[in-house]
Amino acid sequence: MPGVWTSDVLGAPFEQQTLPLPPGADGELAATLVRSVPGPLSALTGPLRDVDVLSVHGWSDYFFNRELARFWNALGARFYALDLRRYGRSLREGNTPGYVASLDEYDADIDAALAAIDSGRRRLVLQGHSTGGLTLALWTARHPGRVDRLVLNAPWLEFQTGAFARQAIAPVVGARARFDPFGTHPPVDLGFYTRALTELGTAPRGDMPAAWRPVRGFATHPGWLNAVLEGHRRVDEGLQIACPVIVLLSRRTVNPFVWSPAMTAADAVLVVDEIARAATRLGPHVTIARIDGAVHDVFLSAPGARQVAYRSVDAWMRSRVPGALFI
Template sequence: MTETPHTPRYHTDILGDGYQQLTLHFPDDYDGPVVATLIRKKGTIASTKAVLYIHGFMDYFFQTEMAERFNQQGYDFYALDLRKYGRSKRAHQTLFTVHDLREYDPEISKSLQIIGEEGHDQVILAGHSTGGLICTLYAAHHPFHPLIKALWLNSPFYDFSVNLLKKKVGLPLLSKLGAHLPNVRVPSGLNIWYVPSLHRDFHGEWDFNILWKPKRYSSISLGFIHAIHEAQKELRHGLHLPVPTLVMHAHQSYFPKKWGIQAQKSDLILDVKDIERMANKLQGDVTVMTIHNGMHDLVLSGPTVRDWVYQQLFSWLSNKKL
């Protein structure tokens, strides 16, 4: 293909082996210059079908097996490292900072535009955890987008995993404070065994950058709490999703204080009952599916479990003629 001044200039990605990355530039925000990173892995046969994947909180794209599974099924694979995450984090920024989830709309819209310009006419918008919440809202806010044909949501962050008192009193108060004091930090409450359950240097089988997906993350900003809480309020008030949607989650949650093998057969981050309850409030063609022995990121579960995840996902897509 002849390159023109408007042709995106991809470079070899850190993942190698056919992975390429493209830096997307956006106007400065409250922290200064902003970029996001679009990663792609094209299949061996030309396709008009693609998937755009959005990672979760304290995360970035490294799940090469997922990309290759989609390639094998005839999809070109794209993923975003959102602003201030992973490949996109710049020295003047604090990791994971956000005041409103709509801040991510420009990189999603730009990525979809590029995917369309690269010859695709249908996109599966996929997201994990916070990325699942972001994808849900983006699809609901853009009901007539010409490319988005389905949603796949992997353990979406539809509610905070806290007790009822904190949900009814504590979180609304922190969210209100976060609208005015976004940089104030409070304890994260994240389970300390989640990343060790995944990384091969500890108890898991996966290799990823501990600086971008840290073993421990003791505090979060009130701005993040505000952004998530406001988005989740939209869900509680009812959202209509304009395309077929598959919500997957583990069969159980587990919040251990010491290491045990059950950590690799459970969601350590979210309460799966919250995911199911909120997913059932969504309006439209929505399928909610429980994955036995799944982890929080279902595609990082044990080999037998993730094989089942992909089998169910691609069967569902086939039934939807996608």
Template sequence: MTGSAARGWQPDVLGGSFESLELPLLPDDEGPVVATLVRHAGANVPAPGKVVLYLHGWADYFLQAELAGRLVAGGFHFYALDLRKFGRSLRSWQTPGYTTDLADYDEDLAAALAAVRADVAERTASPEIPTVHLLAHSFGGLVAALWADRNPGAISTLVLNAPWLELQGSSLIRHVAMQLVEPLARADPRRPLLLPSMPGYWDSVSGTAHGEWDLNPQWRPRASFPIRPGWTKAVLAGHAAVQRRLNIASPVLVMLSGRTRIQAEWSEELMDLDAVIDVDETARRALGLGRRAAVFRYPGALHDVFLSRQAVREEAYDDLLLWLTLYPGEGSGRQAGSQPGTGAGPRAG
């Protein structure tokens, strides 16, 4: 048995230089719960002080191997977290992606940050506490923004790739949706809502359709995960918190496509825009995340900027590496035992 396997790290489904580690969490009403940490474990170990932790979107998991390789080549340790009931962490007895409180993910992030810091210390033989940059996509961007607001000082910067900061349409539609969802969430929170399927974006990404990426059909199904009232209520509460404005202490970068077109079925136009969120409304919401928030727009980008066509994502890689270099963080150089908070903030209502 290799040393990494003996410590719990196992070869990951992505193959190559990727390994994964199961992080046990407290059980919930469906039984045992885990999160899964993925690392790029290439031979070239970067300096101890620079780490990127990636957080996926809804009905999603970490698959962006090219993104990880670029960041490692740029001198960063790279890790990704599959949250409870998503991707590598989804178990057969669980309701996929289900939660009734987005603050439940504080435990996942706390466990991931503790494991990252321990792993970097072991790999680099350094007592320095690494600086962590959190990179989050879509639904994960909403989770990350709320978490960062509750946990000042826990990360150096927050990078949000097309974060889902508002319901598609407007806050007025959200208020109406909450009124409709409230009684359903009380009566039967896990019952799937009867909503139309929207596979157009999946078709733009999947290599079996019009995209170029290999997607696991259980972890990222074409029809997404069923939308349930209990989960919807939690997401709408998160959107309402963003509307009231957050106070994220870290610098925030929001990366968005140039335009939006939300439609159910695929068309050629969907290869050059965001088919999931309203990017203009997201840009407005982004400026209320904290006093140091910037918005970068990428004409021709998909919803996930890092799954867009090559020219677009090359520009995004360059901007991301520059941003991370501009904010090296306050964590570099501290000794073990002096790290900031790692997730133990007040729970969201």
């Protein structure tokens, strides 16, 4: 039975649909699908008029970027964004925000979203940011033939301290995940990234629920960190994603522990050179676009960097890319 689309918190033209999931140990679980469709002219004549885009957010986040939806709609694509379980619109009373013991748990969320989209013969583009980028890269590798192109916006493909340190801490994290999965970690988010977005004017508007995107992020737990490190290990071994992939990154990383104006023009979350190296292990057809002046979420950067990012994706989508099923 088709789900029901209702008005979304972002207002028209956005609509949302709740995707029920089996309950978890912390109560009711659901994912939420948000959609925005192109206007009649773009839907009829746009170069991507037979494309569906499914976008997945990063850690301590949810979908709120209207401009991103308009970009895809202007090309004729139908745009969908998924708030995963325990995030944003999907956060329920009693839930541990953002928690999963394995990134594979999101298969149910993604499968439910794709069933609701019901693309039929339309082409599918997945777009993921940060942890969402890692999640979608792993999902695409496990589901060959399902995705036509993969757009990754600063995907969290490697731990900030690099592969060697990750391999050293992984056994300790894994042991704690088994015995104390919901234990606490010292806070590492000092709120500077949120401050940078606020100064840029690209943070969520003030009337959006603050609990969906706390200034200093969600608390992290050993079970969740173990899930992320396992994802990094799989990327390090090589994913062999067959479809074309584009990875958008800032040109540089800035110290995340001391505020500076440079945080409005650099990545204050990930070490972008590590991510660029890890991206080469995604598959045989990977394009890496380094955007000068971009912040961690490239599409929330200052206008100049943001437009370079959009133009890069537009040109890549229209190009003949090796391994592509379409142009």
